[in-house]
């Protein structure tokens with residue numbers, strides 16, 4: 254049986270590895286690392302909607318070589334961009350052509366948690382996983398007894414590593430439960446004869462309580478497969494081969510998720526140079542943000558005026574010729590055309606302010622021709638109401654989020670839009686920090702999501718938070734300067750995943 258062979262080979266491998274790196278040293282290195290990790294692997298798998306663990310796998314005993322060309326780091330980065338919740342990396346060398354360096358490099362490159370996929374039979378391998386940067390390990394019920402599973406899970410816990418405990422049948426699911434697993438994976442592939450049956454995880458789902466994370470593993474290929482899992486109360490899929498064989502993993506994951514049924518608005522914020530306008534016009538976000546408050550992206554009223562004029566001029570030049578009908582001769586015709594063609598909707602401009610007076614806000618909004626003002630300071634509800642009496646431009650309120658209550662406090666605000674950002678005790682925004690989006694799970698009002706959004710997390714932001722819109726600033730910059738390529742890449746990702 255293949256599993257026995259793999260376990261035998263693993264024993265030999267571990268013995269050899271212990272010769273090279275002394276168990277004592279590996280253990281000490283693991284213990285020197287922080288154990289208060291917050292178990293990011295589990296947090297990731299508990300996000301709203303459905304979550305994918307995408308696997309980096311060069312070969313397998315059942316399929317032979319899966320990826321001749323194996324740019325493992327690019328594959329992992331693409332998984333992250335695509336919106337994977339976590340990445341699984343094979344480190345088993347003899348049957349799966351894995352390598353510890355794949356895990357080490359991937360874990361130090363991506364921000365999402367990484368699982369060490371191997372045949373763990375010795376505590377030594379758990380310390381290794383920690384040292385190499387994993388957030389989780391795999392424990393296979395077919396290789397270990399319950400006392401050992403328990404011991405290994407507890408060791409992993411003490412290091413801040415999560416354990417995905419893998420089962421294949423009723424008996425093994427019971428073993429997983431008995432060892433106290435918080436994550437149980439049911440393998441659809443029988444490791445004894447390689448047969449695959451996607452229904453296997455569905456069949457065993459009800460044996461496991463709802464507070465345990467349940468993962469369906471192996472042999473998953475189509476959106477229909479994923480739908481079957483969803484319909485059966487399974488929220489996580491672990492997939493390797495299907496992704497490894499897909500040339501475009503962002504498209505593949507979007508296809509497996511299915512339509513988002515909406516497209517979030519995009520606001521590109523902190524535009525401060527005329528040079529950036531062509532890229533903005535080309536990307537066609539819904540909003541362009543100009544920062545009037547003190548910031549490295551601050552613009553003066555005059556600069557803002559020039560930027561807005563330039564935006565409107567270049568926008569008209571780029572799109573009107575192509576999209577407006579030939580007979581849109583009169584101003585009235587063009588206006589009607591614009592009204593009837595939502596795609597033609599121009600890019601609106603939003604000014605960002607901190608504790609500015611009502612009079613100044615009104616004056617600047619008029620002079621610069623802003624469509625909205627976004628208040629990032631201590632402005633309260635009374636201030637917003639006073640401002641709304643003096644102007645027709647939209648009033649947006651930015652709120653820093655530490656808890657669900659911070660958002661809930663604004664649910665009845667008269668602000669036209671709320672924008673949620675990371676909390677910072679000194680800064681008013683644009684720090685590039687991501688906050689705990691689950692604070693917004695129960696929030697029932699449209700909002701813009703801000704705070705450290707970039708190409709690597711926007712897919713997850715859209716799928717898990719479903720915000721009315723996305724606000725991006727540092728995520729489209731390189732070294733503090735807006736980057737045309739990042740603007741383009743970000744726009745492409747949003748278009749690929751949201752439809």
Ligand SMILES: O=P(O)(O)OC[C@@H](O)[C@@H](O)c1c[nH]c2ccccc12
Pocket residue numbers: 308310370371419440470471472473491492493494495
């Ligand atoms: O490539 P697939 O069919 O999507 O399967 C991925 C993963 O489930 C599979 O690689 C796997 C499941 N359990 C394992 C244990 C060891 C090695 C590999 C595995």
